[in-house]
Amino acid sequence: MRTKIPVAGAVLLISAAAVAADGDAKRGASVYRACVACHSLEPNVHLTGPSLAGLWGKKAASIADYPRYSEALKTQEFFWDETTLNAWVADPAAFVKDNSMTFRGIKDDKTRADLIAFLRLAFAPDGAKSVVAKGLLPARMARGQVPESLDRARPEEQVVSVRHCRNSFFVVTANGTERSIWEMNLRLKVDSGPNGPKGGKPVLTQSGMQGDRASLVFSGPAQISTFVQSKC
Ligand code: HEC
The missing domain is CATH 1.10.760.10 (Cytochrome c-like domain)
Incomplete structure (x- = not known):
């Protein structure tokens, strides 16, 4: 057999x-x-x-x-x-x-x-x-398509604070501007590797063809809950 x-x-x-x-x-x-x-x-x-x-x-x-x-x-x-x-x-x-x-x-x-x-x-x-x-x-x-290194983020990418109100995120960056983004258009990501954000601050990266979408990259999951405030 x-x-x-x-x-x-x-x-x-x-x-x-x-x-x-x-x-x-x-x-x-x-x-x-x-x-x-x-x-x-x-x-x-x-x-x-x-x-x-x-x-x-x-x-x-x-x-x-x-x-x-x-x-x-x-x-x-x-x-x-x-x-x-x-x-x-x-x-x-x-x-x-x-x-x-x-x-x-x-x-x-x-x-x-x-x-x-x-x-x-x-x-x-x-x-x-x-x-x-x-x-x-x-x-x-x-x-390979390794994510870009975030340790030298520009001021307009370095996030100072993030607030969530109703269906929106309000993201303030180191150059002093505040961006309002529909909650479904902002992805929260973690890059815990050596290329991830430095200095305890998340980084805002643009994505999508229309420019209406963005990602917030944190260095670890604990940073998400300490950084993102629910406040109107
Ligand atoms: C969309 C993502 C993706 C693409 C495209 C892709 N792979 Fe993979 N590959 C994976 C993932 C995920 C695994 C792990 C699969 C699992 O654990 O079942 C894997 C596993 C493998 C493995 C087995 C590795 C091991 O340790 O045993 C080989 C070999 C491999 N891929 C070769 C290729 C080759 C060659 C190509 C291009 C022709 C390719 N892959 C394209 C995602 C991808």
Whole structure:
């Protein structure tokens, strides 16, 4: 009864290896741009998804300080190589049911082979440095879409006080202006990392095409309740 399983596995292995061998790492680097919103290639830089530094040959969901792996991925026993990466990027939801990577997959075999040729270099030890040095990927893409550093906020971004009244926030900044913002247009965020706001003051950042939306970034959750006053 068991003979069918190794046979099927061997067929999959051979075809995936053959596909990956044809891949072009330079073209694959431009395919990788689809990943940079959520991943960094630098060690210990976790965004929506975990850092992918040194991932080649590692067990699935084994980056120790990434805190948000799904149960579905954590319970997998496989290791990352061209076969598993090929299946994952083709259709993550089909390969590991109920995982939390919201990416619909790359259906084209050639595009995937190019990507995997690039990932082989990028996921090697010191991969971020080497793909940048080889001119395959700009350094900022290797770093991923890390939130901008808030420690040098301009006066019009440094928040002095925040008041909530009826359905509005009134935000006073260090340049002396007060902005009134509809409560649904102001996002309260926390950046507890090294790029987060300094000096105990939150930072106001603009977002959205119309300029009507903004974010208030705090350095930690406790700061939100001490800073935001209910007062009309
Ligand atoms: C919208 C955000 C997002 C995008 C885009 C995205 N990922 Fe992910 N990725 C995640 C998340 C979240 C996880 C963790 C999944 C889980 O725990 O179930 C993950 C996990 C992974 C893992 C497993 C890591 C490990 O430690 O086992 C790999 C490999 C991976 N992604 C590769 C890619 C590649 C390659 C691309 C681009 C083709 C990509 N991802 C695009 C969010 C994303």
